[in-house]
Amino acid sequence: TWARVVNAGLGAALIPVLYLVGRRLLDADRGWALAAAVVGASLPAALLTGSIAWTERLLPLLIAGSVLAVTSTWQQRSGRWAAAAVVMAIALGATHQREAVAAVVIVLAAAACRWLIRDRRGAALALAGGALGALVTEVARRALHQAAFDSTGTYGVRDLSSRRGLS
DSSP: OHHHHHHHHHHHHHHHHHHHHHHHHSOOOHHHHHHHHHHHHTOHHHHHHOSSOTHHHHHHHHHHHHHHHHHHHHHHTOHHHHHHHHHHHHHHHHHOGGGHHHHHHHHHHHHHHHHHTTOHHHHHHHHHHHHHHHHHHHHHHHHHHHHHHSSOSOOOHHHHHHHTTOO
16 A cells, blocks of 8 residues: 555656656647646556556656756756756666666766766766766665575576576
């Protein structure tokens, strides 16, 4: 029950983020941006999968928030938005390992925005913050897996091949 309540809250929080993305990135009319945000946040597939996994609604929120932060970094020439993008990228990577590639892209985009507006220090800080966040996240993830499952949570080539019938 609590996971469904959290999922509902995260899904509702997605609406204003998507609204701002529509207004800022697409320069959409208020009505169209609101309609698109409501539809985007309440897609039938998302509603059907809203179960006990709280990450189901957190991932779209973090991705939309990252898009908003990166575009705001460029539009407003703001280091704070770049930092927000990096923090969301770290949270995205921490939420699920499969999102690591998206997290790297977000950090690189935030750093590129800072670089293109000639803030070399901000670009370096975004890259360093992303790398440090990824390192801390991975160390914490491994420690949690080790404590909970007596495993690092990663698979070696031997283990993967045996799971697929390739001995």
